[in-house]
Every structure is written in structure tokens, then in C-alpha cells.
Amino acid sequence: MNKTLILVVEDDPSVRNLISVTLKSNDYRYVLATNGSSALSAAATHNPDIILLDLGLPDMDGVEVIKRIRGWSDVPIAVISARSEDDDKIAALDAGADDYMTKPFSVAELLARVRVMQRRRNAAVTEQAVFTNGPLSIDFAAGCAYLGEEELHLTPIEYKLLCLLARNVGKVLTHTYITQNVWGSSWDNDVASLRVFMAGLRKKLENGQGSQDYIQTHVGIGYRMNKLN
Numbered sequence: 001m002n003k004t005l006i007l008v009v010e011d012d013p014s015v016r017n018l019i020s021v022t023l024k025s026n027d028y029r030y031v032l033a034t035n036g037s038s039a040l041s042a043a044a045t046h047n048p049d050i051i052l053l054d055l056g057l058p059d060m061d062g063v064e065v066i067k068r069i070r071g072w073s074d075v076p077i078a079v080i081s082a083r084s085e086d087d088d089k090i091a092a093l094d095a096g097a098d099d100y101m102t103k104p105f106s107v108a109e110l111l112a113r114v115r116v117m118q119r120r121r122n123a124a125v126t127e128q129a130v131f132t133n134g135p136l137s138i139d140f141a142a143g144c145a146y147l148g149e150e151e152l153h154l155t156p157i158e159y160k161l162l163c164l165l166a167r168n169v170g171k172v173l174t175h176t177y178i179t180q181n182v183w184g185s186s187w188d189n190d191v192a193s194l195r196v197f198m199a200g201l202r203k204k205l206e207n208g209q210g211s212q213d214y215i216q217t218h219v220g221i222g223y224r225m226n227k228l229n
């Protein structure tokens with residue numbers, strides 16, 4: 001029996017059924033909530049390892065649910081949305097969600113998202129002096145990053161970007177979140193510049209080590225550092 005407990009928040013019975021059947025047949029434990037207020041009390045009562053959250057709930061906006069849960073918990077939250085608009089996903093990610101799925105989604109995608117959340121949960125240990133992910137390592141105290149034995153020659157901005165992604169490994173970070181954390185809030189949300197810096201960083205990360213896919217692009221939304229096994 002899988003020990004991971006998943007809180008599923010979804011008011012649509014057919015989607016809720018699809019998710020619960022999938023989780024059950026893959027040996028996950030789960031609890032169900034059909035609106036925002038029962039989601040908040042279930043999150044407090046059951047202390048789940050992962051939350052799958054529909055954004056369009058009958059009693060409150062899913063983004064509000066995320067904000068309230070983030071007031072006391074950093075449990076990984078994946079948003080499930082019928083809305084294809086990027087604005088909703090971005091609002092959810094900026095409120096503290098970790099990942100998102102757009103309806104309709106496949107069973108395979110659902111399980112893949114859950115695994116990402118599990119890895120994020122397992123990686124969410126207190127800040128360590130040295131971060132490692134595959135051949136990549138970052139010595140935060142020394143301010144150095146390495147790929148295998150070789151030190152990466154990063155610009156100050158590239159190093160800040162790398163540290164931000166690493167500290168949030170497995171989580172999708174929005175353009176706004178990244179630019180505000182790297183350049184400060186006075187910097188306007190210059191996605192084109194960010195893209196250039198990210199391309200430079202990605203090139204250095206992949207240099208000489210084959211094509212380790214460290215940085216995943218979410219078009220129109222942001223970036224995520226993948227946790228390598």
C-alpha cells in the first residue's frame with residue numbers, strides 16, 4: 001500500500017470519479033472534497049501529502065483555497081482547471097500552487113503529475129548547504145555551481161536564476177515570480193530578457209554532459225527545474 005495521501009478537490013462527479021478510480025487502482029490513499037470550504041477543513045484534518053485542486057469550485061475560487069492553505073502549509077498542490085486561459089494557471093501558481101493540469105487530461109498525465117508532486121515532497125527538506133540534482137551541484141555558501149567535477153562559469157544573474165530554480169525544484173515558477181525574485185519588484189515583467197538569460201543558463205547546464213533536461217519551459221507561463229532520478 002502506498003503511504004501517500006492525496007486530497008482531491010473537485011465538484012464535477014465524473015472527473016472526481018476518474019481521479020479516485022485512477023488513484024485507487026495505483027494504490028494511493030485519497031480523501032475527497034467537493035467544494036472549497038470542505039477542502040480547507042479536509043486539508044487541516046487529514047494533513048495530506050499532495051492536493052489535487054479544481055480551480056472552479058461552487059463556493060469559492062480555487063486560487064483563494066491555495067492562498068488560505070499556503071497560510072499554514074507548504075503541501076504540494078497541483079491545480080486542475082477546465083479553463084484553458086493561462087491567466088488562471090498563472091494566478092494559481094503565483095498564489096503558491098506547484099503544478100497544473102488542464103482538462104481533459106489523461107490517466108497517464110495525472111499519474112505523472114502525482115509522481116512529480118511526490119518527488120517535490122521528498123525533496124522539500126530544510127535548506128541544505130549543498131544542493132544536488134543528478135550531476136548538478138550548488139554550494140550555496142561558496143556561491144559556486146558544478147556539473148560533475150567541473151565548475152560552471154555563470155554570470156551573477158544566471159547563478160541567481162539557477163539557485164531560485166533549484167530551491168523550487170519540481171515546481172513551475174511563473175515569469176513574474178522569477179523576475180521579481182531575481183531582479184526585484186521594480187523590474188517590469190520582461191519575459192523576452194528572461195528568455196535570453198534562461199537560454200544562456202540552459203546552454204551551460206547542458207554543455208559537455210549530454211542533454212540533461214534540467215530546465216523545462218512552460219510556454220506563456222514560466223519554467224521548472226526537473227528533478228532528475
Ligand code: CA
Nearest residue numbers: 011054056057
Ligand atoms: Ca469545477
